[in-house]
Amino acid sequence: MRVQEKIIEGLLWLSAAITILVTASIIWVLLSESIQFFSEVSIVRFLTEKEWTPLFADKKFGIMPLVAGTFLTTAIAIAVALPIGLTIAIYLNEYAHARFKTIIKPLLEVLATIPTVVYGFFALTVVTPFLQSFIPGLAGFNALSAGIVMGVMIIPMISSLSEDAISAVPRSLREAAYGMGSTRLQTAFGVMVPAASSGILVSVILAISRAVGETMIVAIAAGQQPRLTLNPLVPIETITTYIVQVSMGDVPHGSLEYRTIFAAGMTLFVFTFLLNNLSFWIKKKYQEKYD
Amino acid sequence: MTNSEKNRLKDKAFQVFGIFCTFIGLVVLAIFLIDIVIEGVGRIDWDFMTSLPSRRAARAGILTAWAGTLWILVLSALIAFPLGIAAGIYLEEYAKKTKLSDFLEINIANLAGVPSIIYGLLGLELFVRFMHLGPVLLVGALTLSLLILPIVIVTTREAIKAVPRTIRDGSFALGASKWQTVWNQVLPASFGGILTGVILALSRAVGEAAPLIVIGALAYVPFVPKSPMDEFTVLPIQIFNWTSRPQAAFLTNAAAAIIVLLLITFLLNGIAVYLRHRQQKKIKW
Numbered sequence: 001m002r003v004q005e006k007i008i009e010g011l012l013w014l015s016a017a018i019t020i021l022v023t024a025s026i027i028w029v030l031l032s033e034s035i036q037f038f039s040e041v042s043i044v045r046f047l048t049e050k051e052w053t054p055l056f057a058d059k060k061f062g063i064m065p066l067v068a069g070t071f072l073t074t075a076i077a078i079a080v081a082l083p084i085g086l087t088i089a090i091y092l093n094e095y096a097h098a099r100f101k102t103i104i105k106p107l108l109e110v111l112a113t114i115p116t117v118v119y120g121f122f123a124l125t126v127v128t129p130f131l132q133s134f135i136p137g138l139a140g141f142n143a144l145s146a147g148i149v150m151g152v153m154i155i156p157m158i159s160s161l162s163e164d165a166i167s168a169v170p171r172s173l174r175e176a177a178y179g180m181g182s183t184r185l186q187t188a189f190g191v192m193v194p195a196a197s198s199g200i201l202v203s204v205i206l207a208i209s210r211a212v213g214e215t216m217i218v219a220i221a222a223g224q225q226p227r228l229t230l231n232p233l234v235p236i237e238t239i240t241t242y243i244v245q246v247s248m249g250d251v252p253h254g255s256l257e258y259r260t261i262f263a264a265g266m267t268l269f270v271f272t273f274l275l276n277n278l279s280f281w282i283k284k285k286y287q288e289k290y291d
Numbered sequence: 292m293t294n295s296e297k298n299r300l301k302d303k304a305f306q307v308f309g310i311f312c313t314f315i316g317l318v319v320l321a322i323f324l325i326d327i328v329i330e331g332v333g334r335i336d337w338d339f340m341t342s343l344p345s346r347r348a349a350r351a352g353i354l355t356a357w358a359g360t361l362w363i364l365v366l367s368a369l370i371a372f373p374l375g376i377a378a379g380i381y382l383e384e385y386a387k388k389t390k391l392s393d394f395l396e397i398n399i400a401n402l403a404g405v406p407s408i409i410y411g412l413l414g415l416e417l418f419v420r421f422m423h424l425g426p427v428l429l430v431g432a433l434t435l436s437l438l439i440l441p442i443v444i445v446t447t448r449e450a451i452k453a454v455p456r457t458i459r460d461g462s463f464a465l466g467a468s469k470w471q472t473v474w475n476q477v478l479p480a481s482f483g484g485i486l487t488g489v490i491l492a493l494s495r496a497v498g499e500a501a502p503l504i505v506i507g508a509l510a511y512v513p514f515v516p517k518s519p520m521d522e523f524t525v526l527p528i529q530i531f532n533w534t535s536r537p538q539a540a541f542l543t544n545a546a547a548a549i550i551v552l553l554l555i556t557f558l559l560n561g562i563a564v565y566l567r568h569r570q571q572k573k574i575k576w
Contacts, residue, residue: 012380016381016386016395018374019402019441019444020395023402026405026413029413029417030409030412033416083312084312091312091313108313113491113557114498115552116501117500117530118327118498120531122323124534126322126323126326152316152320183302185302185305186298215406215408216500219531220535244505247411247415248504262412268406275404
């Protein structure tokens with residue numbers, strides 16, 4: 001009996017420990033291939049060259065164009081999702097009836113359950129033609145429409161996390177604001193949002209991290225042309241799209257071209273790792289502010 | 292206009308803006324679903340569901356794609372379900388508050404934030420190259436299992452946490468061991484919640500294309516996979532492939548395939564919502 005208990009506990013522990021193995025494997029895979037990549041291409045070239053053309057005869061290995069593409073689509077997505085998501089959070093908390101809130105929240109969550117390849121289809125076949133009808137210079141593949149659709153996708157992420165943060169603010173603060181004669185709007189922006197700012201910040205950072213790693217929407221709708229630009233109207237390429245592009249072709253295993261996807265993956269991993277841990281840190285630091 | 296009237300006006304204006312924002316996402320969603328249905332529903336028929344992929348849009352079907360998606364669904368469930376639940380049980384019921392358990396916790400939170408395409412790179416190197424398995428169903432399912440493992444663990448922990456302390460104390464008082472308590476009391480009481488979480492995680496796995504493309508899953512598979520060691524494609528990859536082609540007929544195919552994919556996703560989410568609802572109604576501590 002005793003022995004059996006111990007064996008079961010051991011097995012359970014092993015299952016939990018696998019998660020550490022997964023992290024270790026991810027880091028090992030990215031590092032080992034990236035180190036081989038950087039033994040052939042100097043890290044200075046990687047960070048300073050202004051073109052990314054590893055698949056051409058004249059190879060350039062500057063990651064900046066891919067980073068710029070990723071940054072551009074992410075910025076557009078956040079520019080869409082932050083004002084809308086935060087307004088929804090405030091509206092549901094300060095204005096809406098409790099019943100309305102319980103109906104609308106799961107409906108908004110539906111936006112987050114739709115596969116991203118479906119959003120990509122939407123961006124390419126609906127949003128881009130629509131935008132082209134009044135933005136004449138808009139290319140068939142562009143960062144703008146991919147970014148907007150990605151923004152719609154992450155609305156529920158910002159709205160629900162921010163809403164949690166705002167509703168965690170003690171009642172007494174809200175009542176004090178009303179007691180001073182504030183309107184709901186003044187209460188929301190003068191008291192509730194500042195008081196919940198760390199939670200709102202966490203939601204935005206997690207949303208950025210999600211947008212940076214998003215793949216299918218940008219692979220379908222934003223193009224495959226690495227370009228060091230902040231122009232949202234022309235085709236660009238993100239880090240994730242490049243990895244997909246190489247994976248679809250037949251680049252031989254062990255070649256320098258093959259290793260570029262791990263160097264790109266490493267860059268992506270570093271970005272999201274920093275963002276995620278920044279959000280954990282903020283959450284931990286400001287968690288017990290009102291307890 | 293007095294100051295207070297101005298403030299009240301601003302307040303009203305924001306209320307209207309709030310309603311507008313709340314519905315804009317849903318309106319976009321509705322436009323989108325209607326557009327997809329109009330474009331694709333005419334293309335769905337028995338032939339479309341049972342035909343192999345083809346170079347000619349009018350003859351192409353999604354048999355291999357949905358068969359692959361079902362395979363992936365079942366295999367991922369078989370791998371991620373026991374592993375994730377076991378890890379969740381350990382962290383919630385067994386782990387003492389040590390540095391190691393803190394590390395485990397932050398590690399799982401980090402894994403949940405790793406982009407799906409990175410899991411693809413992991414699967415490519417670890418399973419396809421290092422273990423020489425090739426881009427087969429089993430590798431796809433293993434890769435997606437690792438991807439959804441953090442979600443399964445987190446939801447398992449939450450479901451277990453909701454079981455009151457008194458249930459465990461009662462079981463211990465009757466002389467049950469730790470595992471007997473977990474197996475006979477805690478798991479049955481939290482199973483609905485765990486299942487909900489697992490199904491939601493699986494619905495995420497079903498929609499993933501990027502990691503499977505990276506491990507080398509094919510866009511064109513002229514046969515239905517018979518075993519976990521067969522090469523495969525899935526609906527999202529088929530949709531991606533058709534969407535990338537210039538001919539309009541393929542876009543119609545893509546829209547039709549999207550309808551099938553969305554039906555599967557919504558069905559899984561519906562089951563999860565139903566289970567959660569039933570769980571909430573049934574159990575009152």
